[in-house]
């Protein structure tokens with residue numbers, strides 16, 4: 001369900017200097033949440049703890065990321081707790097190695113990440129209440145029969161369990177079961193999100209992969225312009241106006257994307273506990 005690796009993309013680590021420049025620009029703005037992930041595994045970044053610390057020093061209200069936990073050693077866990085992370089989402093979608101990676105003998109990977117998460121929860125509990133810990137499972141054919149068990153396993157251990165809809169990643173995947181409402185509306189991602197990729201390229205949607213060759217969704221480059229110049233600039237404005245006028249073709253990845261109509265799911269509070 002994840003497009004990382006599906007296409008040949010240029011990958012890399014955001015340079016710390018660029019990260020600091022971005023955070024400095026956000027420091028006095030009313031940013032609701034800073035997510036340190038997009039199409040990559042945040043724990044791969046060798047300076048992730050330093051990045052969290054820097055963002056918190058600059059008083060960003062809520063710093064978070066989602067991870068698959070495979071690299072979360074006890075040492076790294078202590079570092080990110082000490083860095084004052086606000087919340088962490090463990091996205092694993094399975095209860096066993098067999099389900100996690102059915103194509104190969106990857107049982108050990110699952111055993112390790114399961115242990116990593118348990119160790120992290122113990123470390124967090126010892127230290128206090130931060131970061132909040134969320135367990136996440138995505139509803140798909142492969143998971144629908146284990147969702148109740150998943151909630152049961154983690155409820156009361158994690159701070160909450162989130163059950164999310166599968167996304168198409170701007171039309172990369174066709175799951176064929178997406179709900180659609182009759183009339184298409186402007187996608188709220190254009191109004192509510194700002195996404196800076198590792199290489200500084202900026203878009204308005206966390207699902208859109210600029211390295212897939214669709215450059216129409218790129219509204220600027222944080223290495224060359226300030227975030228104000230980019231987000232109040234003509235490219236974003238034109239994009240919003242064209243969608244308000246019903247011209248969704250102006251942004252090809254939006255045209256093929258069904259994810260716009262359930263954007264609200266991404267703002268809803270965790271709901272696993274509601275489903276038990």
Ligand code: SF4
Nearest residue numbers: 170187205254257260
């Ligand atoms: S329509 Fe899809 S690709 Fe376009 S901004 Fe919304 S979620 Fe992203």
